[in-house]
Amino acid sequence: MPPMNGTFCVTVMKDRCINTKMPGKCATCVEVCPYDVFGIDGAGSVYVQNYNACVGCRICAEFCPDDAIRINPAESEFLVRSPWTFPQVEEIHYKAQTGEYMLRGFGTMGHAPSFDNITVVPSQIASAAPLDKYREECNLEVVIGEDTCENPIRLRYPLIFPAMSFGALSKEARMSLAIGAAQTGILSNTGEGGLLKDETWLIKGYENEERTLKRWEPGGYLVVQWSTGRWGVSADFVRAGDGVEIKIGQGAKPGMGGHLLGAKVNEEIAAVRGIPVGSDALSPCRYYDVQDLEDMKRTVAFLRDVTDYKVPIFFKLGPSRPYADVKACVEAGADAISIDGLVGGTGCSPAVVTQGVGIPTVALIPPAVQALKDMGVHRRVKLFVLGGMRSGLDAYKAMAMGADGVGFGAAAEIAMGCRACMSCHTGRCPYGITSQDPELRARLDPVEGGRRLANFIKATAEEVKMLTMLSGHNDISDLSEEDLRAMDLNTAAITGLKLVGYERRLPWWEDERNELNVG
Amino acid sequence: MSLAVDASGRDLRSVSIELKEAVAKGPVVIHGAAYLHGLFAGFKKGEVIIEGDSGDYLGVLNDGATIRITGNAGRYLADNMTGGTVIVEGDAGYGVGQYCYGGTIVVKGNAGDFTAVMNKGATIIIEGNVGDEVATYMLAGDLVIVGDAGKNLGNYLIRGNIYVGGKWESLGHNTLLEEMTQADLVRLRGYFDEYGIKADPMIFKKIVRLSEKPFYKAKEPIQLECPRV
Numbered sequence: 001m002p003p004m005n006g007t008f009c010v011t012v013m014k015d016r017c018i019n020t021k022m023p024g025k026c027a028t029c030v031e032v033c034p035y036d037v038f039g040i041d042g043a044g045s046v047y048v049q050n051y052n053a054c055v056g057c058r059i060c061a062e063f064c065p066d067d068a069i070r071i072n073p074a075e076s077e078f079l080v081r082s083p084w085t086f087p088q089v090e091e092i093h094y095k096a097q098t099g100e101y102m103l104r105g106f107g108t109m110g111h112a113p114s115f116d117n118i119t120v121v122p123s124q125i126a127s128a129a130p131l132d133k134y135r136e137e138c139n140l141e142v143v144i145g146e147d148t149c150e151n152p153i154r155l156r157y158p159l160i161f162p163a164m165s166f167g168a169l170s171k172e173a174r175m176s177l178a179i180g181a182a183q184t185g186i187l188s189n190t191g192e193g194g195l196l197k198d199e200t201w202l203i204k205g206y207e208n209e210e211r212t213l214k215r216w217e218p219g220g221y222l223v224v225q226w227s228t229g230r231w232g233v234s235a236d237f238v239r240a241g242d243g244v245e246i247k248i249g250q251g252a253k254p255g256m257g258g259h260l261l262g263a264k265v266n267e268e269i270a271a272v273r274g275i276p277v278g279s280d281a282l283s284p285c286r287y288y289d290v291q292d293l294e295d296m297k298r299t300v301a302f303l304r305d306v307t308d309y310k311v312p313i314f315f316k317l318g319p320s321r322p323y324a325d326v327k328a329c330v331e332a333g334a335d336a337i338s339i340d341g342l343v344g345g346t347g348c349s350p351a352v353v354t355q356g357v358g359i360p361t362v363a364l365i366p367p368a369v370q371a372l373k374d375m376g377v378h379r380r381v382k383l384f385v386l387g388g389m390r391s392g393l394d395a396y397k398a399m400a401m402g403a404d405g406v407g408f409g410a411a412a413e414i415a416m417g418c419r420a421c422m423s424c425h426t427g428r429c430p431y432g433i434t435s436q437d438p439e440l441r442a443r444l445d446p447v448e449g450g451r452r453l454a455n456f457i458k459a460t461a462e463e464v465k466m467l468t469m470l471s472g473h474n475d476i477s478d479l480s481e482e483d484l485r486a487m488d489l490n491t492a493a494i495t496g497l498k499l500v501g502y503e504r505r506l507p508w509w510e511d512e513r514n515e516l517n518v519g
Numbered sequence: 520m521s522l523a524v525d526a527s528g529r530d531l532r533s534v535s536i537e538l539k540e541a542v543a544k545g546p547v548v549i550h551g552a553a554y555l556h557g558l559f560a561g562f563k564k565g566e567v568i569i570e571g572d573s574g575d576y577l578g579v580l581n582d583g584a585t586i587r588i589t590g591n592a593g594r595y596l597a598d599n600m601t602g603g604t605v606i607v608e609g610d611a612g613y614g615v616g617q618y619c620y621g622g623t624i625v626v627k628g629n630a631g632d633f634t635a636v637m638n639k640g641a642t643i644i645i646e647g648n649v650g651d652e653v654a655t656y657m658l659a660g661d662l663v664i665v666g667d668a669g670k671n672l673g674n675y676l677i678r679g680n681i682y683v684g685g686k687w688e689s690l691g692h693n694t695l696l697e698e699m700t701q702a703d704l705v706r707l708r709g710y711f712d713e714y715g716i717k718a719d720p721m722i723f724k725k726i727v728r729l730s731e732k733p734f735y736k737a738k739e740p741i742q743l744e745c746p747r748v
């Protein structure tokens with residue numbers, strides 16, 4: 001359930017607090033809290049004035065010079081009758097008070113089937129021997145559009161920064177992503193909020209618009225998103241990309257368009273998107289200018305034409321009917337497909353949609369891969385899996401199941417400093433990542449953010465490499481389902497992986513006649 | 520003397536390559552374009568005349584070129600245009616001028632449903648009638664309908680003006696009928712003179728948005744009193 005007023009317990013330990021000892025000497029928590037939880041009284045003493053507004057971002061605790069603040073979940077203090085939890089009670093109060101449903105940032109809460117119950121099978125004596133991570137080579141490169149485009153994208157690692165729009169993200173966060181991608185040779189996607197000019201040179205590793213000062217090697221790739229709201233889209237925008245992504249849906253709100261609340265629409269964003277300052281930008285849920293698959297093919301055709309047949313075309317799918325949807329994307333002419341799962345991240349979505357709509361990421365992969373195989377394009381049309389990816393281990397598992405790479409949305413935010421407080425929709429991100437407030441944005445330095453993102457990607461890529469080699473491969477495209485085992489029946493049932501101990505796939509996955517895995 | 524390009528039976532790529540070269544030299548006349556979709560996409564300048572009918576997505580992403588169609592236009596005419604001029608002598612299909620940021624579209628005949636949807640700044644003039652759901656979620660620009668409009672005109676209008684010479688079946692949410700001002704009359708007169716349209720600005724009605732922020736109400740944060748810690 002969403003973060004709720006009163007979900008957290010804020011404690012200032014008086015024995016440590018500098019302000020308690022010397023009123024007026026320190027007010028760090030008052031300054032850093034974006035939700036005005038702390039106040040200063042007439043005598044200069046800090047007090048908790050709005051206990052209920054805390055979202056649990058922990059920036060006060062982090063900045064407190066004397067470690068005097070503790071933020072604990074308040075839920076455990078209450079015993080509530082099943083199936084009620086404290087946030088659910090609060091959610092009803094919210095609706096009763098405002099007459100509106102709840103919005104939420106960041107993503108899904110609670111449990112959904114994940115990669116956790118899958119284990120990696122290492123090499124031993126009976127299989128190809130393991131390879132040596134320290135002294136042997138391993139290919140991690142993924143090439144998109146190799147035989148269809150003049151300028152294919154050569155990702156150094158099988159990892160991407162998926163679409164995260166300027167508007168949902170701050171300018172500084174967008175710049176950090178570009179700098180991070182430039183240092184690692186991967187791609188960053190503009191999302192549906194239009195293009196920031198700075199991104200176009202930062203992504204190539206240049207510090208200046210004239211492109212004379214190159215600071216970051218090897219340079220990355222920028223993919224521009226063509227979406228249902230078409231914010232800031234023009235011929236120049238489409239041509240600014242090293243690839244164009246056609247957004248059909250996303251995991252956090254499949255079947256709905258992008259949400260950008262008025263609170264975040266400042267002058268700069270209003271200018272890029274062409275809307276009034278402070279107005280909500282709610283993208284349509286479908287393309288007004290596409291009515292069927294034929295139209296989608298024509299859209300791909302003119303996008304290729306506008307970009308002179310140089311750059312790859314991506315599709316971005318929400319988690320619905322992966323087999324049929326992936327097939328349709330291939331028919332429409334995709335060079336790569338990103339498919340986002342139930343738990344995919346978001347800047348702002350209706351809470352019930354984020355929480356309860358769509359197929360979990362792990363269950364999307366088998367049908368999506370099957371569709372590519374049935375179309376004869378597996379490993380040629382690249383498949384990127386998004387939604388809840390956290391590490392090289394998750395990435396490895398997705399790739400062994402047949403994906404070509406994975407994307408990190410929330411994980412990238414966390415790498416920039418996010419503490420998963422789930423309040424991105426408020427526009428008050430304490431770390432300046434999903435905020436448009438100049439004071440909060442100043443907390444994120446794009447160069448430092450870029451460095452942290454690059455570090456995260458490099459470390460993650462090392463994990464992928466290590467896992468690939470210990471399972472006896474020197475190329476990520478050689479990974480297969482044989483490198484994985486499901487650790488419980490449920491996971492074996494939904495993925496078709498062999499079950500540990502049983503060492504076989506569950507019988508219905510072996511049945512040629514079944515239609516379970518193609519639907 | 521303008522160059523001629525025959526598009527009949529050819530694919531978009533080959534026609535497009537030829538067009539790019541031809542347009543750089545001067546005005547171009549295109550024949551046989553009725554079944555070619557996405558033609559003349561994203562040009563910054565140039566002048567073409569389509570002899571006869573055009574396919575869908577003609578002039579998509581147009582960014583400064585001038586396109587004239589002597590026959591009828593297909594669906595999604597000048598989709599996502601940012602600049603330039605598109606003039607259709609006949610009728611235009613579904614979804615004229617969707618997602619445009621700028622430029623001018625003039626249709627001498629009728630236009631279909633979902634015209635000017637999410638228009639963000641273009642001037643779209645339809646001399647005949649338009650269909651249903653026209654100017655849905657329009658964010659800026661002018662839409663001039665000399666004839667009649669169908670159902671749900673201007674649904675969730677955010678900004679911009681809709682001028683209608685005839686009748687409409689129904690108006691959408693967030694619309695407001697506003698008095699025509701002197702400036703409106705001058706503007707319409709200007710459009711009509713420029714594009715040779717015979718109409719009297721005095722009979723036009725103007726539809727604008729009711730509120731710029733129709734979706735979510737501004738909320739007061741919930742503040743509960745709590746004891747001083």
Ligand SMILES: Cc1cc2nc3c(=O)[nH]c(=O)nc-3n(C[C@H](O)[C@H](O)[C@H](O)COP(=O)(O)O)c2cc1C
Nearest residue numbers: 162163164165191192344345346347387388409410
């Ligand atoms: C702040 C934010 C903004 C996003 N904006 C877009 C967008 O504009 N278009 C889009 O297709 N997806 C958007 N997404 C979804 C991501 O592209 C991606 O699918 C998702 O974050 C992947 O899940 P993960 O966050 O669990 O890695 C956004 C996600 C976040 C967190």
Ligand code: SF4
Nearest residue numbers: 033054055057058060
């Ligand atoms: S909202 Fe963040 S900064 Fe404010 S009290 Fe809670 S944890 Fe601290």
Ligand code: SF4
Nearest residue numbers: 418419421422424429
């Ligand atoms: S991006 Fe910011 S607002 Fe969103 S969850 Fe992370 S810290 Fe909280």
